[in-house]
Amino acid sequence: MNKQISRRNLIKLLGISGASIPLTGLINSKEINLIKNSKESIPIKLSSNENPYGPSEKVRDAIVSAFDEVCRYPYSEPYNRISKLEKKIAKREGVDPGMVLVTGGSNEGLRATGRLFGIEKKEIIACKPTYLALMTYAKEFDCKINWVPLDKELKYDLNEMKNRISDKTSMIFICNPNNPTGTILDSNALENFCLNISKKTCVFVDEAYYDYSINDGYPTMTKLVRKGHNIIVSRTFSKVYGLAGLRIGYLISNKERISQLKKCTMAGTNILASHAAINAYDDKEFFNYSLNKNNQGLNFLYSLFEDLGLEYKKSYTNFVFFKSGHHIDKVQDFMKKKNILVGRAFPPYFNWCRISTGKMEDLEKFSIALKDFYKT
Numbered sequence: 238m239n240k241q242i243s244r245r246n247l248i249k250l251l252g253i254s255g256a257s258i259p260l261t262g263l264i265n266s267k268e269i270n271l272i273k274n275s276k277e278s279i280p281i282k283l284s285s286n287e288n289p290y291g292p293s294e295k296v297r298d299a300i301v302s303a304f305d306e307v308c309r310y311p312y313s314e315p316y317n318r319i320s321k322l323e324k325k326i327a328k329r330e331g332v333d334p335g336m337v338l339v340t341g342g343s344n345e346g347l348r349a350t351g352r353l354f355g356i357e358k359k360e361i362i363a364c365k366p367t368y369l370a371l372m373t374y375a376k377e378f379d380c381k382i383n384w385v386p387l388d389k390e391l392k393y394d395l396n397e398m399k400n401r402i403s404d405k406t407s408m409i410f411i412c413n414p415n416n417p418t419g420t421i422l423d424s425n426a427l428e429n430f431c432l433n434i435s436k437k438t439c440v441f442v443d444e445a446y447y448d449y450s451i452n453d454g455y456p457t458m459t460k461l462v463r464k465g466h467n468i469i470v471s472r473t474f475s476k477v478y479g480l481a482g483l484r485i486g487y488l489i490s491n492k493e494r495i496s497q498l499k500k501c502t503m504a505g506t507n508i509l510a511s512h513a514a515i516n517a518y519d520d521k522e523f524f525n526y527s528l529n530k531n532n533q534g535l536n537f538l539y540s541l542f543e544d545l546g547l548e549y550k551k552s553y554t555n556f557v558f559f560k561s562g563h564h565i566d567k568v569q570d571f572m573k574k575k576n577i578l579v580g581r582a583f584p585p586y587f588n589w590c591r592i593s594t595g596k597m598e599d600l601e602k603f604s605i606a607l608k609d610f611y612k613t
């Protein structure tokens with residue numbers, strides 16, 4: 238059979254579901270149109286801060302070679318790669334392996350922490366808007382959230398957070414760099430804050446986007462965990478490493494805290510994710526490639542917003558927060574009609590919009606659509 242026009246190969250090539258098309262025999266022109274149309278209807282997704290370049294070739298190969306292990310539980314020997322990954326992370330971060338907990342995406346780590354602190358029914362202090370997973374989960378256990386507005390530069394307001402600490406406070410949550418604003422805190426200010434505040438209460442630092450700021454010399458707060466301070470750091474393989482769909486991330490804290498958090502996890506990660514993460518962690522080439530592509534995307538978006546005279550925040554992540562000047566519902570509806578998905582509403586910044594970097598061809602389509610938006 239001619240390989241180029243077999244149904245199986247064409248469907249594979251186009252990367253779509255062939256559920257409605259039998260997989261054997263040759264493709265006819267009607268079916269080619271059907272495939273093309275279903276490909277076109279997949280929206281351009283600039284809404285969830287994923288890395289569309291992932292996973293790397295090395296990681297793809299590792300996943301394929303590990304495929305037969307899918308019938309095994311990921312935590313039992315000799316198939317346990319999670320402990321191996323925890324050891325690798327511990328070595329790079331300069332901590333004991335018992336201070337690392339690999340989770341099902343960092344979301345599972347955020348939720349486990351939300352549960353552990355939530356059941357104390359005390360108070361978590363966090364800024365808004367930010368990434369909500371930990372606080373949303375803690376609220377389910379009747380924990381109160383003391384919301385602090387971001388400062389004028391749309392950064393975490395460390396002074397105000399400090400002012401609000403009381404004997405009811407069980408945790409301070411910081412997302413750095415912050416989602417949705419993309420802003421980063423001054424490293425000395427953050428370090429001093431963590432050093433002082435962790436003497437009074439636990440400080441959680443969500444570093445999901447830390448990798449994007451690595452070349453700017455921003456420090457991770459794991460350096461304070463290493464010195465024994467009361468701090469929890471979360472990280473993820475979903476962003477620069479491009480593994481969002483596999484669900485793997487991790488927490489770093491002191492041993493006692495990590496063993497408490499381990500009891501609060503639910504599903505954990507899976508065997509393919511553990512193989513993928515081990516290989517991704519050592520794949521420097523792809524890491525740098527992703528950072529370069531992301532910088533290209535950021536610069537493209539900065540120029541677009543400057544051309545249109547729109548205010549935006551310099552980003553240390555893979556997305557940009559810009560002031561559209563229109564309610565986000567209107568921007569989202571307009572973009573949806575152009576088959577483009579943008580970030581959700583982030584109250585109280587209803588006139589702002591968060592856009593992920595994505596591939597250049599997707600950003601070009603977004604650029605055309607945004608220019609059209611201001612023409613209408």
Ligand SMILES: Cc1ncc(COP(=O)(O)O)c(C=O)c1O
Nearest residue numbers: 342343344368416445473475486
């Ligand atoms: C700040 C922040 N933390 C954590 C997460 C969760 O990521 P994951 O569960 O994929 O590790 C995200 C996802 O976008 C995020 O933006």
